[in-house]
Amino acid sequence: MTTFSDLNLDPKVLKAIEATGYTTPTPIQEGAIKPALEGRDVLGIAQTGTGKTAAFTLPMISRLGKGRARARMPRSLVLAPTRELAAQVAENFELYAKGSRLKKALLIGGVSFKEQDQLIDRGVDVLIATPGRLIDHFERGKLLLTGVEIMVVDEADRMLDMGFIPDIERIFEMTPFTRQTLFFSATMAPEIERITNTFLSNPVKIEVERQNTTSQTITQVLVEHRPKNKHYAAKDKREILRSIIARDAEDCRNAIIFCNRKTEVDVVAKSMKKHGLNAEPIHGDLDQSQRTRTLDAFRDGSLRFLVASDVAARGLDIPNVSHVFNFDVPSHAEDYVHRIGRTGRAGRTGTAYTLYTPSDEKYLDAIERLIGHSIPRGDNPWTAPAGDAAEEEEAPKRTRSRSRSRAKPSEEAAEETAPDAAQPDAAQDAAADEARDRDLAAKARKPAEEAPARAEEPDTAERSGRGTRSRGGRGRDQGERGSRVVGLGDHVPSFIEMSFEERMAESA
CATH class of the missing domain: 3.40.50.300 (P-loop containing nucleotide triphosphate hydrolases)
Structure with a gap:
């Protein structure tokens, strides 16, 4: 059985691992740590929860033990798709880097730029970031990536789902081509495979389990x-x-x-x-x-x-x-x-x-x-419960009640509060329609010979007639019957002068 002491890790790292209580590496850790310590590119494919974070954190700390960070130029870079995952990587780094003098900085959204700038200015060995916030710092001139020795892309397939692939490609181009790249993903989509073929150099591929499998536990x-x-x-x-x-x-x-x-x-x-x-x-x-x-x-x-x-x-x-x-x-x-x-x-x-x-x-x-x-x-x-069926039947009824023709606010309120018996019945509606038709027919009868006389009447008479219109604008009242048809002048077509009954008789 392989133990962590068999993986050639730095003694300080082994001491930190021992303090956590772990003694045996997981399959992804056993397969990735050795080539990572040798400086080779690594492509790790394993389902979530198999220890991928320690698989790149432990060799990174061991390799960075020698050297010194410079201001605004991190020595290693870890990219994570979400703030939570980036924060978790930072926690793992602190856990396993006890006893070393390595410094880290966490660049994620929702945190002040000023605080992050101060950390970068002091110089950091490990920079852990989400792609968006990293590019923001780079574009503001607060960060240089030309000194990156080790670059890690964690949860690469999630990066693909969240649309970060163009940002990842841009970040790769910001870093030196001599860097070591550790690439970890739970699945291997075609787009992820294209990136690994482009930016990884002869990587060691570790596939712990068949892609897209679920844990047996x-x-x-x-x-x-x-x-x-x-x-x-x-x-x-x-x-x-x-x-x-x-x-x-x-x-x-x-x-x-x-x-x-x-x-x-x-x-x-x-x-x-x-x-x-x-x-x-x-x-x-x-x-x-x-x-x-x-x-x-x-x-x-x-x-x-x-x-x-x-x-x-x-x-x-x-x-x-x-x-x-x-x-x-x-x-x-x-x-x-x-x-x-x-x-x-x-x-x-x-x-x-x-x-x-x-x-x-x-x-x-x-x-x-x-x-x-x-x-x-x-x-x-x-x-x-049985009551759900009744609720389903009532729902469309309420919908139909709202689809009625528009009415004035006062009329809507009356309809909502008045009982059904208070509504006019069909006979009342028919009588009202017949009276309205007779009224319109009477208004239409205007002898042509009266037109000149009407034109000579005082202007006050017309104003008084207009003043007696109903507020709803539904026509003139009894005082305006016989007034000239506005807009037709003295020549009124004969069919307008005919009564409703006469027109109906002719059509019959």
């Missing part, structure tokens, strides 16, 4: 639910989630609940807290300080449930997570592997539940093709 369960109405699917899944937690209360010490959308993360966390469960959300829209507090609380056990987007699916090293819940089936099959990899770590066992509805069928098919087997089906502990 994780019990996977698919819970299927067929909602009566798709609009109630999310609400039903929240009920199912709470039912599973209540059923597995003895075994479910803590859990990460993954959602596809940030808005869903907030809704699920709020719902769980409403029902007395100790839960908090974490996603990319939250302040870095809040995200840090939430993660620290989850690590120390004061927070039981972490509701997360995929920002937390990679690199969070929390060994004691007992359960993972996929509240939403991930739209990218690879994310399923990384999500459930948050449990069953370091040889421990874990359980991963996935809540499935018929609309997720294509995503589930992609996941099962990726992992090479179907996910075992489990029991649904929640049954929809």
Whole structure:
């Protein structure tokens, strides 16, 4: 059996490893540390939770033991896709670099540029950064990458998913071509393979397990639910989630609940807290300080449930997570592997539940093709109450009531408050229509010979006639009957002078 002492690591590093309690390297560590110490490029492919961080941190500390950092020119660079993963790498560096004089700097968003600039100005041996913040410092003229001896790209496939590949290529071009490159990924997409062929020189490839496999220590369960109405699917899944937690209360010490959308993360966390469960959300829209507090609380056990987007699916090293819940089936099959990899770590066992509805069928098919087997089906502990059917029938009725023709605010209020008996019936409507037609016909009768006389009437008479119009603008009242048709002058067409009854008789 291989031990860390067999890997030619620096004695100070071995002492730090011994203090952590580890004695035997994982397969990815055993395969990557030796060639990394020799200065060769390394391409490591292993699923999450297999110890990739220590696989590049330990040889990096051993190689950087000799030498001195210069201002604004880091000696090594570690790129991580998320702030949480970058912070975790920084924690591992501090853990294994005890006894050495190596300095580090962490460049992530949500932290003051001024504080980070001060660290860089003093000179750092290890620079740990997310791509966006690193480029920001470079463009501001605060950072030079020409002194980088070792460059590490961690979770490269996640970089691809988040759209960082153009930034990674640009950063590679900023560093010297003589650098040593350590490239780690859980999956090997074609785009990742293209980058490794371009920027790695004759790398040693270590593939611990078949790509896209899940750990054997994780019990996977698919819970299927067929909602009566798709609009109630999310609400039903929240009920199912709470039912599973209540059923597995003895075994479910803590859990990460993954959602596809940030808005869903907030809704699920709020719902769980409403029902007395100790839960908090974490996603990319939250302040870095809040995200840090939430993660620290989850690590120390004061927070039981972490509701997360995929920002937390990679690199969070929390060994004691007992359960993972996929509240939403991930739209990218690879994310399923990384999500459930948050449990069953370091040889421990874990359980991963996935809540499935018929609309997720294509995503589930992609996941099962990726992992090479179907996910075992489990029991649904929640049954929809009978009252849900009545709610579904009422919903469209409320929708139809809002689609009526526009009415004045006063009329709408009257319709909402008045009983149905107060509405005019069909006979009243017909009588009102007939009276309105007679009124219009009477107004239309204007003898042509009266037109000149009307033109000579005083202007005050016309003003008084106009003044008696109804407020609704529906026509003239009795005082205006017989007034000239505005716009036609003295020559009024004869058909306008005909009454409604006469026109109907002619048409018959």
